[in-house]
Amino acid sequence: MSTAQVLSELQTQYASFPEVRFFEGKGGLPFVRVSNRFCDAEISLLGGQILSFSPKDQAQPVLFCSDAAYFELGKGIKGGAPVCWPWFGDHPDGLGAHGFARSNLWRVDSIERDDCEVIELVLSLPAEVCAQTPEWQGVRLSTKIRVGKWLTIALITENGSDKAVSLSQALHTYFQVSDCRTIHIEGLENNTYLDKPSNFQRQAAAGKAITVNAEVDRVYENVHSPITLLDPNWNRSITLTSEGSASAVVWNPWVEKSKAMNDFGDNEYTQMVCIETTNAASDARVIDSGQTHTMQVKIHPKAVDSRSVVIT
Numbered sequence: 001m002s003t004a005q006v007l008s009e010l011q012t013q014y015a016s017f018p019e020v021r022f023f024e025g026k027g028g029l030p031f032v033r034v035s036n037r038f039c040d041a042e043i044s045l046l047g048g049q050i051l052s053f054s055p056k057d058q059a060q061p062v063l064f065c066s067d068a069a070y071f072e073l074g075k076g077i078k079g080g081a082p083v084c085w086p087w088f089g090d091h092p093d094g095l096g097a098h099g100f101a102r103s104n105l106w107r108v109d110s111i112e113r114d115d116c117e118v119i120e121l122v123l124s125l126p127a128e129v130c131a132q133t134p135e136w137q138g139v140r141l142s143t144k145i146r147v148g149k150w151l152t153i154a155l156i157t158e159n160g161s162d163k164a165v166s167l168s169q170a171l172h173t174y175f176q177v178s179d180c181r182t183i184h185i186e187g188l189e190n191n192t193y194l195d196k197p198s199n200f201q202r203q204a205a206a207g208k209a210i211t212v213n214a215e216v217d218r219v220y221e222n223v224h225s226p227i228t229l230l231d232p233n234w235n236r237s238i239t240l241t242s243e244g245s246a247s248a249v250v251w252n253p254w255v256e257k258s259k260a261m262n263d264f265g266d267n268e269y270t271q272m273v274c275i276e277t278t279n280a281a282s283d284a285r286v287i288d289s290g291q292t293h294t295m296q297v298k299i300h301p302k303a304v305d306s307r308s309v310v311i312t
């Protein structure tokens, strides 16, 4: 079936949701647009990921997407909240970074509207995609994306195979910021981290908020409290509250790494920071046969008085 036919069938199936539109977007790929009374959001069926989220009460978009991002089957899209699954980072046997969920097309399983008019989409990665990698045959991945005033994304892994699997994963969320050099990230002051630029050496807790003035690529350990991104220039805070995750990655590629990536603009590092909700490093999970694991993040943008976000 062509993309146009798939989209037209989806539009018919979900005709009772005037706030949901299916369309062919960049790269001829299928997208879903949700415009309700809270926000405008776009979801890509390539990668099963939200790409943009703009609450009506916010002057700036919450999520960042690179102007140079690939929109191509078989590649991940650098923007929004890519789904890294069923492994995070490099694969020991060279199967490619961050797994295969982000580079394949997902299906729409259901769309619902709750009593508050929040829209919930459930997408799943087709079984035949998982079956291409023998270890993941029989394991099912779906995502629930709730778009309202807040954004909630859940990744649900059901192990329908007859053996236990070891899962690492990430909701690799790109946040739009006024200028990465002026933001602060709070909530990880007391956490140790594995520092990728220094060969994943474990670093002591810094005891202060994270600022970005060089490459940052860290896996924070034992994360149990919310993380808040403060952007004084935009009088905005964004709080991430997670469940089923006890690690988080903070990433900004800075100058040299940005230049080295073909799907990222040389100067775009100033406009973004990734705060990734993960099961990474020692937080990887063993999912027994028949078990389900859910990892979820709630992203809550809030306007704040500039005085309350100035940190010394």
Ligand SMILES: O=P(O)(O)OC[C@H]1O[C@H](O)[C@H](O)[C@@H](O)[C@@H]1O
Pocket (backbone or CB within 6 Å): 076, 078, 097, 098, 172, 196, 217, 218, 249, 250, 251, 274, 276
């Ligand atoms: O370029 P990608 O494969 O999308 O990876 C982008 C980034 O993802 C994570 O944040 C890793 O910690 C980084 O080391 C990596 O550069």
